[in-house]
Amino acid sequence: MSVTFLGAETLVGDEDLYERFRRGDSRAFETLYQRYRPQLYRYLQRLLGDEGEAQDLYQEVWLRVIHAREPFRAGLFRPYLYRIGHNLAIDRRRRRHLHLVSTDDECREAVADPGPTPERRVEDADCRERLLKGLDSLPQEQREAFLLKEEGGLSLEQIALIAAVGRETIKSRLRYAMARLRQLLEDCL
């Protein structure tokens, strides 16, 4: 990874960094990019369940951030970033359902057994695999709520805004998702 860390700028808020980038400071963008690089990628990867699609969408999200003509006027950069990802993922999912004759089960099958790779070294490979499999088996809304919370670090309110539903609905989705995963991973926790 060739991204340069800007030590002093790690204290600068996301919104200030983004504003500096829009005024022509490319180093501000590098700092901002580094902050959200892995989380956003994993969010999309696990939301879509497809590595190639996740890579496509990941680039598209950042390109929209880079070339945004009308950026968010007020609010936080993080929900703004994940909202773009959420909207693009929904569009992608709709297109996929329209054009591909594949079922959710087939998609899950393909991702449920990715197989261990050298890059993915974890202490408990079995638990990891089961967690990913369990995550993929969750309903889409529950999976997204869980990912936005765990990967995005967003609050209930922010997730509710992104998903365009009420706060209590998100809370309920999270509760169901966690209960399901805990049930699947009882011996790992």
Added chain:
Amino acid sequence: MKAAPSDPPDDSPQDPGLSRLYQSTSRDEPPDWIDRRLLAEAGRAAAGSRQRRWVLPMATAALVLLGLSLSYQVFRETAPPAVIRTESDGDLARSPAMSAPVPAPLADTASQLAVPPAVPRLPAEAAKTRAAVPKLQEMGREQGVVAIPESAEVPASLAGRAAKWPSREDLLTQIRAAIRNGETAKAHALIEQLLLAQPRQPLPEDLQGWRRQPGGDSSR
């Protein structure tokens, strides 16, 4: 790297064990080629932003400069000359009142009131008249009457006075009154002024006779 702010509120469902397990599996990252591509794109966009930042100020400055140049050009073409000088009214032009620029509306009025171009005269008569001008100007200033040279535009400050010039009859009345009062010099000066203003109009006979008398000025 995990972003710090916006912790979920207390009533958000929490499962520390599940979160820990999930975070332990979160090691996937985007490939390097994607990072390089996106950062290069951001660099290009930032460079474009820097260039765009100068466009508006530069365009504004150029417009202001153009506007000022045009205004100055228009002003130069329409403004009257700051100082009016003629051969015969050099002393008037040097006075502070005459040195001041003439406002455009007054200049227009003055040009309307200006004496029309003189009819060509005989050389001798013209020389005689030109020689009499300084003296008449001095006398005119003493009496509040200003002589306007025929070859020059009337200065704006004199335009008002031009309207108050005495008519031929007034001058003749003043001349006769001066003769009656024994003010010979004044009578001569007024006659000169009358002849200067109306060189083609002969003096009345009574005044011609008075000038031929020993007490009058027989030189004319």
